[in-house]
Amino acid sequence: MIRVLVCDDQALIRTGFATIIDAQPDLEVAGECADGLAAVADARRLEPDVVVMDVRMPGIDGIEATRRLAGAEVDRPIKVLVVTTFNIDEYVYRALRAGASGFLLKDAPPAHLLHGIRTVAAGAALLAPEVTRQLIGRYATRIRAAGxxxxxxxxxxxxxxxxxxxxxxxxxxxxxxxxxxxxxxxxxxxxxxxxxxxxxxxxxxxxxxxxxxxxx
CATH class of the missing domain: 1.10.10.10 (Winged helix-like DNA-binding domain superfamily/Winged helix DNA-binding domain)
Structure with missing residues (x-):
């Protein structure tokens, strides 16, 4: 079973994601939370295989929560799939820089969410089709600039x-x-x-x- 922690400050979205995930024979919801600090605490306590993380949340945002859970400086990184309403290059860039393994938009079909969770759990990276090639080009430019x-x-x-x-x-x-x-x-x-x-x-x-x- 792939254990998933769902983190989103909107109860309706949280419940929707959890319902979709729990309906799958190979997935189960390990927990739910509504803010970035709770996401970090719950992920460290529950040790899920994947965290489905919103970006805009109270306390600390999903980007900072991702950095604390999946960043290069973390001894035991946890895989994070960032799911957001906002198709903004800066969010995607910051999420990947923080250590996220994938990025999806909330308006994607449920099948994309499930595929994303399975893909990230398997150790592969996933980006929404809308941003994949474009993002790599822009992200690469920033990396090159650093030398x-x-x-x-x-x-x-x-x-x-x-x-x-x-x-x-x-x-x-x-x-x-x-x-x-x-x-x-x-x-x-x-x-x-x-x-x-x-x-x-x-x-x-x-x-x-x-x-x-x-x-x-």
Whole structure:
């Protein structure tokens, strides 16, 4: 079972999400909360597999709550799927920078929410289709502006090739087609890359690639 903590300051939305999630045979709601501080406390206490996090909440917002739960400085990071009403680049950028594994809009169909939870729980990254390619381009520009991080990259030539394709926003299927290899082989490469680099998911892999100057 994938255990989910639902965090939203609107009771109706919270209840709606919880109902949709609990109706699935492989998902269960571990808890619900209505503000950022409660989200942090409940997530640390309940240790869910995924936190569904709103952005605008009282106390501390969902971005700060995400940073405290999923940021690079956290010893035991928790996977966060940010779900918001606002399709604003700055929110998406800040959410991913804080450590979120995914981003969805609240007006997405319920199936997208369920897919997002399962995707994030499996260790993959998820961005709403409306923002994926555009976001990577804008986020990459900001990372480049900060300058590359020096140091050797402990990957083989093929793994570097796969990492560069991940950083351009390609899915596993697209990478497989580009390199003329099987989908399963791509999954193996991705898993190996994340393990070698100590990364949580594909979002962190994208950030790593741009920070290391591996993508033009």
């Amino acid at each position: 590359p991080v020096p140091g050797a990259v402990p990957l083989t030539a093929r793994e570097l090739e796969v990492l560069r394709l991940i950083a351009t926003g390609l899915s596993n299927a697209e990478i497989a087609a580009t390199l003329a290899i099987s989908h399963e082989t791509v999954k193996t490469y991705v898993s190996r890359i994340l393990t070698k680099l100590g990364l949580r998911d594909r979002v962190q892999a994208v950030v790593y690639a741009y920070r290391r100057g591996l993508v033009a």
